[in-house]
Amino acid sequence: MREDLRRWFASGSYQGSRYAAEQLAAQKDGQKVSVVLPAKNEAATVGQIVSALRTRLVDAVPLLDEIIVIDSNSTDATSAVAAAAGAKVARQEHILPKLGNVPGKGEALWKSLTVATGDIVVFIDADLHEFDPQFAVGMLGPLLSEPRVHFVKSCYDRPLNNGVTVMPAGGGRVTELVARPLLNLFWPELAGIVQPLAGEYAARRSLLERIPFVSGYGVEIGMLIDVLEAVGLEGMAQVDLGVRCHRNATDADLSKMAMQVQLTVQSRLFRSGLVAAAPASAPLTQFLREGDRFIEETCEIEISERPPMIEIPDYLLTAGKAS
Numbered sequence: 001m002r003e004d005l006r007r008w009f010a011s012g013s014y015q016g017s018r019y020a021a022e023q024l025a026a027q028k029d030g031q032k033v034s035v036v037l038p039a040k041n042e043a044a045t046v047g048q049i050v051s052a053l054r055t056r057l058v059d060a061v062p063l064l065d066e067i068i069v070i071d072s073n074s075t076d077a078t079s080a081v082a083a084a085a086g087a088k089v090a091r092q093e094h095i096l097p098k099l100g101n102v103p104g105k106g107e108a109l110w111k112s113l114t115v116a117t118g119d120i121v122v123f124i125d126a127d128l129h130e131f132d133p134q135f136a137v138g139m140l141g142p143l144l145s146e147p148r149v150h151f152v153k154s155c156y157d158r159p160l161n162n163g164v165t166v167m168p169a170g171g172g173r174v175t176e177l178v179a180r181p182l183l184n185l186f187w188p189e190l191a192g193i194v195q196p197l198a199g200e201y202a203a204r205r206s207l208l209e210r211i212p213f214v215s216g217y218g219v220e221i222g223m224l225i226d227v228l229e230a231v232g233l234e235g236m237a238q239v240d241l242g243v244r245c246h247r248n249a250t251d252a253d254l255s256k257m258a259m260q261v262q263l264t265v266q267s268r269l270f271r272s273g274l275v276a277a278a279p280a281s282a283p284l285t286q287f288l289r290e291g292d293r294f295i296e297e298t299c300e301i302e303i304s305e306r307p308p309m310i311e312i313p314d315y316l317l318t319a320g321k322a323s
């Protein structure tokens with residue numbers, strides 16, 4: 001790593017376990033904190049996550065002001081389970097309906113900015129297992145202690161459950177095989193980010209409302225590149241949260257995710273004038289073994305993004321930001 005990155009890696013990396021909820025609650029200084037969980041068919045796990053956050057960080061210690069679940073076109077009982085656990089629930093298609101309902105995680109996160117009222121927003125995936133509410137405390141630590149920090153990315157060990165056994169490492173497959181090489185090649189300033197695609201991160205609203213949100217799984221890598229451009233490495237931090245277990249998708253599904261990540265990278269390289277524009281969509285052909293032959297399966301991988309929320313009139317009105 002370059003010497004300047006080593007310096008950032010030393011000064012911009014924090015230990016999540018060093019922060020105490022009680023101490024941070026006393027440091028809020030009038031700032032409101034929202035936790036947002038994007039959830040597509042997460043009835044099996046969203047309730048435990050919401051309950052743990054509410055019990056520990058709302059009821060016991062007033063660190064969080066609201067816990068929001070964005071139901072992202074679920075077909076299971078995600079909304080009911082989340083509401084029963086005490087979350088405020090909003091269905092993605094009901095938010096800014098005039099702007100349509102683009103499928104994808106990034107759309108859920110972007111739309112959450114009109115539901116969340118916090119000055120600081122913490123994003124946590126809803127498929128986590130063995131969730132510890134200290135995750136939220138750790139991410140809030142640098143934001144409530146260091147005014148220069150506007151964006152905090154989590155990092156952790158990533159076990160991999162292959163359906164037979166849980167290995168202590170091996171998770172973060174798209175991170176290791178796609179995101180990390182591309183970031184090192186084209187955005188070496190981000191080479192010190194341990195988990196660039198981590199689904200847990202927190203940021204000041206003043207930053208989140210001024211950057212675009214890629215609508216699908218490209219949201220994390222797009223946001224990392226856009227945040228670097230907006231606040232520089234000195235405005236970014238990462239926090240070690242220990243171990244993170246989540247539902248591990250199949251390689252076939254991660255291949256689709258990887259293509260969204262690569263199309264997002266191409267869109268940012270195009271913005272820098274380095275490559276041709278990324279297509280709005282591209283075919284991905286995959287193969288399934290069926291007896292003595294392979295069956296071809298082709299799907300269209302689409303990439304779209306939403307503009308900075310600050311450009312949306314309805315947001316300006318509801319957030320009291322209309323000039």
Ligand SMILES: O=c1ccn([C@@H]2O[C@H](COP(=O)(O)OP(=O)(O)O)[C@@H](O)[C@H]2O)c(=O)[nH]1
Binds near residue numbers: 246
């Ligand atoms: O269209 C979508 C796809 C995913 N998600 C949520 O985004 C998080 C991360 O998605 P997923 O677990 O599929 O990605 P992975 O962590 O396996 O890479 C989870 O809480 C999903 O429920 C969502 O809200 N809308």
Ligand SMILES: O=C(O)[C@@H](COP(=O)(O)O)O[C@H]1O[C@H](CO)[C@@H](O)[C@H](O)[C@H]1O
Binds near residue numbers: 105159
């Ligand atoms: O980091 C990764 O490689 C992928 C897949 O993780 P696993 O190989 O299933 O542990 O998971 C992340 O990437 C997605 C795309 O950015 C995020 O949306 C997920 O929150 C994150 O878990």
